Amino acid sequence: MQVIGTDAAPLREAFNRVADQARVIALLSPT
Amino acid sequence: MQQIVLDAYPEAAVSVFVIWVPMLAADSATAAEEVAGLITDLRAVHLYDSARRIGRGIAASVGGVDTIAWDTYLFYRPGATWMDAAPLPDRWMHQLGPSTWADPNRFRWAESLRRELQTAAVELLGMPTVGPP
Numbered sequence: 001m002q003v004i005g006t007d008a009a010p011l012r013e014a015f016n017r018v019a020d021q022a023r024v025i026a027l028l029s030p031t
Numbered sequence: 032m033q034q035i036v037l038d039a040y041p042e043a044a045v046s047v048f049v050i051w052v053p054m055l056a057a058d059s060a061t062a063a064e065e066v067a068g069l070i071t072d073l074r075a076v077h078l079y080d081s082a083r084r085i086g087r088g089i090a091a092s093v094g095g096v097d098t099i100a101w102d103t104y105l106f107y108r109p110g111a112t113w114m115d116a117a118p119l120p121d122r123w124m125h126q127l128g129p130s131t132w133a134d135p136n137r138f139r140w141a142e143s144l145r146r147e148l149q150t151a152a153v154e155l156l157g158m159p160t161v162g163p164p
Contacts, residue, residue, distance in 0.1 A: 001051075001064055001077045008084050011048060012113045014076060021044040022155045023107045025120075026032050027086055027100050029054045030062035 037072040039159035047075045052101040092117035102126035122151040
């Protein structure tokens with residue numbers, strides 16, 4: 001699992017890489 | 032997510048980004064690794080938001096100022112692009128209760144959350160190809 005620090009770029013780039021698809025973001029607490 | 036989106040649409044071109052946000056005392060990257068195993072579909076990407084950067088950015092995209100989104104679900108149609116800020120989702124809902132920053136009209140819980148997630152999935156992906164209606 002990739003750890004995101006103070007830069008959202010990894011998610012932004014992954015999100016845009018599949019911009020031709022529908023996408024869902026789920027923000028969850030691990031516990 | 033696993034059942035309502037990924038299992039119900041096994042052939043759909045959809046990507047699910049599961050962002051694990053440390054909000055509770057016991058939350059950690061290790062705990063996130065453990066629960067990430069519950070969503071194993073290859074179309075799911077798991078990320079650990081150690082500094083809550085994503086949570087803040089997503090909250091801002093739906094009107095939350097200086098706050099953190101968690102227990103929140105956002106659906107985006109093809110074509111949505113993340114520029115400097117996260118795009119506005121086509122549909123979103125949360126489990127944060129009616130008294131927080133998030134729009135109380137989007138608060139869902141238990142069965143109402145399941146129904147709303149299913150409605151969003153149908154809107155985005157069409158009728159499910161497997162599983163219950």
